[in-house]
Amino acid sequence: MKAECPVCDASINLQEGTVVGELLECPECGTELEVISLDPPKLNEAPQEEEDWGQ
Numbered sequence: 001m002k003a004e005c006p007v008c009d010a011s012i013n014l015q016e017g018t019v020v021g022e023l024l025e026c027p028e029c030g031t032e033l034e035v036i037s038l039d040p041p042k043l044n045e046a047p048q049e050e051e052d053w054g055q
């Protein structure tokens with residue numbers, strides 16, 4: 001199964017067993033991506049985690 005990187009349009013092979021919500025890295029641009037759909041395969045940029053400074 002293939003999906004397209006929303007940042008650089010690279011074609012990314014999704015491994016068998018990939019699940020919605022899984023995080024992966026684009027091999028072309030290095031952007032962290034989140035699987036948001038498997039049918040059809042669709043990726044979005046993963047949300048950036050904010051630092052927790054104990055506030």
